[in-house]
Amino acid sequence: MFESFDLSLVDWSRAQFALTAVYHWLFVPLTLGLSFIIAIMETIYVRTGNEEWKRMTKFWMTLFGINFAIGVATGLILEFEFGTNWSNYSWFVGDIFGAPLAIEGILAFFLESTFVAVMFFGWEKISKRAHLISTWLVAIGANLSALWILVANAWMQNPVGMVFNPETARNEMISFWEVLFNEVAVSKFLHTISSGFLLGSMFVVGISAYYLLKNREILLAKRSILIAGIFGLLSSLLVIYTGDISARTLAKAQPMKFAAFEALYEGKERAGLVAVGVLRESDRKIGDKAVNDFVFRIEIPGFLSVMTGGSPETFVPGISDLVNGNPERGLLSVSEKMERGRIARDLLIEYKEARKINDTEIAESIAATFRDRKFNEEFFRYFGYASIDKPEEVIPGVKVSFYTFHVMVMLGFLFILIFSLALLFLFRGTLRKNKWFLWIALFSILLPYVASELGWVLAEMGRQPWIIQDLMPVTTAVTHVSTGSVITTFILFAVLFTILLIAEVSIMIRQIKIGPKN
Amino acid sequence: MISHMFLQAYWWIIISLLAGLLVFLMFVQGGQSMIFSLPKTELQKAMLVNAMGRKWGFTFTTLVTFGGAFFASFPLFYSVSFGGAYWMWIAILFSFIIQAVAYEYRSKPSNVLGQKTFDTFLFINGSLGPFLIGTVVGTFFTGSQFSLNELNQVKWGTPWHGLEALLNVRNLALGLAVLFLARTNGLLYLMNTVDDDDLFERSRRKLSMDSISFLVFFLFFVIVLLLSEGFAYDRATGTVSMEKFKYLHNLLQMPLVMVIFLAGVISVLYGIGAALFKAKRSAIWYTGAGTILAVMALFFIAGFNGTAFYPSVSDPGSSLTIDKASSSFFTLKTMMYVSFFVPFVIAYIWYAWKAINRKKITGDEIMKGRHLY
Numbered sequence: 001m002f003e004s005f006d007l008s009l010v011d012w013s014r015a016q017f018a019l020t021a022v023y024h025w026l027f028v029p030l031t032l033g034l035s036f037i038i039a040i041m042e043t044i045y046v047r048t049g050n051e052e053w054k055r056m057t058k059f060w061m062t063l064f065g066i067n068f069a070i071g072v073a074t075g076l077i078l079e080f081e082f083g084t085n086w087s088n089y090s091w092f093v094g095d096i097f098g099a100p101l102a103i104e105g106i107l108a109f110f111l112e113s114t115f116v117a118v119m120f121f122g123w124e125k126i127s128k129r130a131h132l133i134s135t136w137l138v139a140i141g142a143n144l145s146a147l148w149i150l151v152a153n154a155w156m157q158n159p160v161g162m163v164f165n166p167e168t169a170r171n172e173m174i175s176f177w178e179v180l181f182n183e184v185a186v187s188k189f190l191h192t193i194s195s196g197f198l199l200g201s202m203f204v205v206g207i208s209a210y211y212l213l214k215n216r217e218i219l220l221a222k223r224s225i226l227i228a229g230i231f232g233l234l235s236s237l238l239v240i241y242t243g244d245i246s247a248r249t250l251a252k253a254q255p256m257k258f259a260a261f262e263a264l265y266e267g268k269e270r271a272g273l274v275a276v277g278v279l280r281e282s283d284r285k286i287g288d289k290a291v292n293d294f295v296f297r298i299e300i301p302g303f304l305s306v307m308t309g310g311s312p313e314t315f316v317p318g319i320s321d322l323v324n325g326n327p328e329r330g331l332l333s334v335s336e337k338m339e340r341g342r343i344a345r346d347l348l349i350e351y352k353e354a355r356k357i358n359d360t361e362i363a364e365s366i367a368a369t370f371r372d373r374k375f376n377e378e379f380f381r382y383f384g385y386a387s388i389d390k391p392e393e394v395i396p397g398v399k400v401s402f403y404t405f406h407v408m409v410m411l412g413f414l415f416i417l418i419f420s421l422a423l424l425f426l427f428r429g430t431l432r433k434n435k436w437f438l439w440i441a442l443f444s445i446l447l448p449y450v451a452s453e454l455g456w457v458l459a460e461m462g463r464q465p466w467i468i469q470d471l472m473p474v475t476t477a478v479t480h481v482s483t484g485s486v487i488t489t490f491i492l493f494a495v496l497f498t499i500l501l502i503a504e505v506s507i508m509i510r511q512i513k514i515g516p517k518n
Numbered sequence: 519m520i521s522h523m524f525l526q527a528y529w530w531i532i533i534s535l536l537a538g539l540l541v542f543l544m545f546v547q548g549g550q551s552m553i554f555s556l557p558k559t560e561l562q563k564a565m566l567v568n569a570m571g572r573k574w575g576f577t578f579t580t581l582v583t584f585g586g587a588f589f590a591s592f593p594l595f596y597s598v599s600f601g602g603a604y605w606m607w608i609a610i611l612f613s614f615i616i617q618a619v620a621y622e623y624r625s626k627p628s629n630v631l632g633q634k635t636f637d638t639f640l641f642i643n644g645s646l647g648p649f650l651i652g653t654v655v656g657t658f659f660t661g662s663q664f665s666l667n668e669l670n671q672v673k674w675g676t677p678w679h680g681l682e683a684l685l686n687v688r689n690l691a692l693g694l695a696v697l698f699l700a701r702t703n704g705l706l707y708l709m710n711t712v713d714d715d716d717l718f719e720r721s722r723r724k725l726s727m728d729s730i731s732f733l734v735f736f737l738f739f740v741i742v743l744l745l746s747e748g749f750a751y752d753r754a755t756g757t758v759s760m761e762k763f764k765y766l767h768n769l770l771q772m773p774l775v776m777v778i779f780l781a782g783v784i785s786v787l788y789g790i791g792a793a794l795f796k797a798k799r800s801a802i803w804y805t806g807a808g809t810i811l812a813v814m815a816l817f818f819i820a821g822f823n824g825t826a827f828y829p830s831v832s833d834p835g836s837s838l839t840i841d842k843a844s845s846s847f848f849t850l851k852t853m854m855y856v857s858f859f860v861p862f863v864i865a866y867i868w869y870a871w872k873a874i875n876r877k878k879i880t881g882d883e884i885m886k887g888r889h890l891y
Binding site for chain 2: 065066068069070072073074075076077079080082083084085086087088089090091094095096097098099101102103104105106107109110111113114115116117118121122125126130134165168169170172173174176352479480481482485489492496499500502503504506507509510511514
């Protein structure tokens with residue numbers, strides 16, 4: 001009844017999801033950020049009636065359109081991929097997970113795509129004010145889309161608001177608000193959209209820097225840097241702030257991911273935050289997984305404890321504590337969780353047996369147990385551990401988590417510097433003299449993309465082996481198709497998306513070189 | 519009191535409505551499928567592409583919402599069909615992915631692949647999209663080979679993972695009917711929205727072939743459907759069995775559905791006739807509304823009156839019904855509140871549609887080239 005699938009099928013299904021998601025995410029943040037920047041520019045145009053602002057708005061809108069099309073194209077597959085490649089998952093949690101996806105379509109995506117059409121084709125057909133509202137609605141719609149998708153993702157990281165129904169063999173929603181206001185969802189949403197604002201701002205600043213380097217479109221470039229510089233600086237501060245909140249919620253909801261991205265093996269009070277570090281596999285092992293040691297690190301003493309619990313005395317559990325348990329700190333070992341998960345699973349099997357022989361009384365009493373709060377807190381929440389064979393399986397890739405996290409954070413601070421410098425030079429009127437900075441700004445366009453993708457790599461790889469934290473490992477979630485089919489579709493998507501990406505970048509660069517129309 | 523049964527029916531109606539809207543909006547695909555055959559000049563081609571290009575987003579969004587709404591309201595269908603008929607759905611998705619970029623990129627300089635390739639993307643999506651979607655919907659009546667275990671996990675019965683649906687004549691007939699309906703609607707939409715006499719006449723001439731093809735395949739499908747066995751579901755015992763003339767019975771036992779169905783078909787026929795014989799520009803609204811109604815009625819026949827809407831021929835007990843495949847009471851109720859926003863959504867779509875279509879597309883506008891595809 002409980003089947004773990006062939007690992008190569010699981011790996012290829014994951015690879016395909018990762019591939020499509022990474023591609024999709026190359027385009028989404030720019031939509032999130034640029035849409036607001038355009039809306040701000042158009043607002044200034046409508047307020048002042050200055051045609052130059054309209055010309056700017058239209059120029060950035062052209063680039064927005066090129067990016068938007070491929071964002072939509074790559075997003076389609078994600079909407080359906082839970083079904084095509086993760087069908088067991090889709091049933092197990094569809095009662096909860098489907099809702100945000102549907103709401104995204106009904107309440108957000110329609111708003112976005114309808115008004116995108118008005119935004120592009122409505123000039124001269126509707127009033128200035130109506131057009132401006134349409135542009136704002138695009139920005140709002142795009143960010144609302146992100147909200148619902150992130151609510152769905154956050155639920156996988158921190159499943160709340162549901163109860164398991166043994167009859168249907170799935171989790172069923174009992175509180176919509178708990179799902180929506182899931183702590184992880186709130187911080188994830190704010191962190192993600194602010195990173196999109198940041199990326200959009202860097203895009204605008206970088207391309208404007210290019211014009212300044214080429215001595216073209218000076219006014220447009222300076223005004224764009226003004227808008228995007230301020231918006232970017234505020235966003236980058238918000239990114240740091242929301243990142244901090246995210247880390248704190250993570251420490252509670254996914255302590256293993258938290259420990260992994262700091263490569264913290266032994267839990268402690270006054271735990272330091274590693275600012276920079278290099279890892280190396282040591283001879284020590286947890287199960288059959290090697291422990292990573294620091295070859296070198298710079299640490300901010302006590303800061304990790306402060307980040308986690310607000311005080312240096314806060315105990316931060318390490319990977320060993322989480323695997324082997326730490327009774328003093330009230331941490332269960334993974335083997336204990338495996339035990340409890342199996343009890344929950346056996347109870348489900350018992351239920352199915354009772355149903356088969358039509359023993360309603362036993363079936364009813366088991367069903368009641370599954371609704372019982374205490375049973376849920378003590379047993380069912382570890383349901384996924386029943387499919388874990390060895391305790392060390394629950395340790396995610398420590399190196400991947402560590403490096404993605406630290407590079408992302410370093411970049412995050414760098415962005416504050418770049419936006420600050422851009423504004424400083426702009427206000428002093430020395431932007432064009434400081435060519436070195438303009439070059440840096442131009443090439444910095446790529447950095448937020450790196451940071452943003454790393455954020456997702458951390459979020460998704462850092463929670464392995466779970467597709468739903470503690471409830472379902474990826475190995476039991478996949479669709480029963482042949483590995484060959486998934487390899488084939490993986491290759492198809494890889495080839496198609498790569499070709500489309502090349503076309504997109506080529507068109508984008510050409511449009512930037514052509515510049516705004518007169 | 520709102521019951522679980524009521525909510526299941528309510529959501530099946532919403533799904534049917536979305537399906538109806540999707541098939542109507544596939545006039546965009548229909549138009550695309552004629553990109554190489556209908557226009558005589560480059561200018562006409564540009565007019566065709568721009569007429570469709572201003573609407574493609576609606577179709578696409580409806581498809582996404584259809585997927586999302588199906589997931590939220592009938593998650594078992596989502597996991598069984600998408601996971602099981604893997605290749606079929608992947609093919610459909612592929613054809614829509616290449617569409618989404620084609621409009622925006624086809625006429626942009628340095629687009630790497632060249633306009634011809636992007637136009638071919640539009641043609642592929644225009645032909646395959648409606649045809650494959652129609653074929654899949656055919657399996658709602660003809661069934662697939664799958665079984666579910668105690669945990670409701672699906673095992674598909676053929677290694678073709680969905681492509682086997684192409685071997686069934688009835689599925690093919692519905693697929694072709696949807697394709698030719700999309701083309702018919704595409705032509706009518708062009709006649710409505712493009713101000714070009716020559717293109718108008720060419721569309722009208724093409725209309726006779728496409729609408730007759732549609733009628734042939736559609737009538738074939740409907741007649742065979744009404745004469746065939748169907749998958750009857752007994753809610754009390756939870757069993758699925760074969761019933762002779764099941765779909766005919768559904769029509770007769772649900773007079774309202776019969777009325778909707780006939781109204782839809784008549785409206786489509788009237789639109790086609792008005793365009794063919796009276797050169798009526800507004801014909802698209804009759805065929806469009808008729809399309810929505812007829813598709814909705816087909817979905818009602820598939821899912822209501824104790825019918826399995828996604829039957830399994832190899833293991834009838836595993837067949838999906840709106841009762842068995844639905845979300846929980848709580849989720850359906852929550853989603854019902856969300857659905858109250860739908861009229862609001864339709865209202866702003868209506869506004870946007872009118873705003874963009876205020877002026878007809880002319881050669882002049884295309885030559886001036888503001889935001890063009």
